[in-house]
Amino acid sequence: MIIVFVLIVLLTLAVLVTANWYVWRRLFRDTTSGPGWVRRTGAVVVAGGWVLVVGAVAAERAGAPFWLQRVLGWPGYLWMALSIYLLLAVVAGEAVRPLLRRLLERRDGRRAPAPAAAVPHPESVPTGAPHKEPQEPEESQAPDSPRLVAAPSRRLFVSRVVGGAAAAAALGTVGYGTYGVLRGPKVKRVTVPLAKLPRAAHGYRIAVVSDIHLGPVLGRGFAQTVVDTINSTQPDVIAVVGDLVDGSVKDLGPAAAPLAQLRARHGAFFVTGNHEYFSGAEQWVEEVRRLGLLPLENAREELAYFDLAGVNDIAGESEGQGPDFTRALGDRDTARACVLLAHQPAQIHDAVEHGVDLQLSGHTHGGQLWPGNFVTAAANPTLAGLERYDDTQLYVTRGAGAWGPPTRVGAPSDITVIELASKQA
Known part of the structure; x- marks a missing residue:
């Protein structure tokens, strides 16, 4: 087992070193005509960026x-995102290089003047002068070949154009993705019909927020933005579906303080996510309770029109605090509709077995950074949105914040307002 772990670490390091050397080569070595300060600066930037990444995570x-x-968090995590898109951009640039070179060759071919044809002129030779054979010009006297001179210059020009475009595309992508996170999540509205929901509950609104990830990067100001956005929807119930924080209550208690301002007619509820168990889950459960949210630790609340249940995250199993569906749902009245809060979409299979009508989850971030969505989709039954599993519906929000890089690409953050619809209405 140790040997396998060491091999995986070495393979990962080899891939990272190779990928970063390739980025440095395309952006700094190939865009300069020789060794100099630009190449040295590029090496420092690339290597130093990853030192910050490791430092931030550690x-x-x-x-x-x-x-x-x-x-360490801001520069380290931003470099993590930037390095991903620099690599993708320079790889995409490989397809552009030959096309651009061919275009330049054609342009240069059209511009080059046609060589004048040599017309022999007989020379008058004085009588008695020795006959001289015509001599070929010496190689040293021959003019330089235009092809040999232009080729290196053309390669350098192509490298600079492609490298500059790759850097601009990566910076623009990360910049826009970071702006999208810091601006705050947008409200998404989804109607979900429930067969057992009484007519009086038609239009009942549940504000679902997950993956806020308060931490070294996203702090109190971001929490305030999330709270204000939720309150603006005037929900009947608020459901905070895990991964609220990345850090201890001591460090992040002030950042989480705006949660005390959450307002809903029938209250705000909380279930743990996997990151709570990295940050001291028991302390955070008590802290959110102090802030006015009701933690559902494998528990159920019988609201006016349906049951609202919650289970702990799977990560709690390592601490003996894992999900317990029997405790949360075992003795309920199955004639009533049931909405379950469970952080990870993978918990849907237990929800189906216990007759849950709707499960609300987060965890996936919708992939957060494209093309990471393909990996995330393979690891979860639902990446984002509403899907049905037998008689149980599953809704997965992309979450409000971001883990690691405060950046999202192809997976915009959201706070979802679930509007329940009665089939009797």
């Missing part, structure tokens, strides 16, 4: 002083 996991986590 500081967060090790519980380093919070000021240090914040200092």
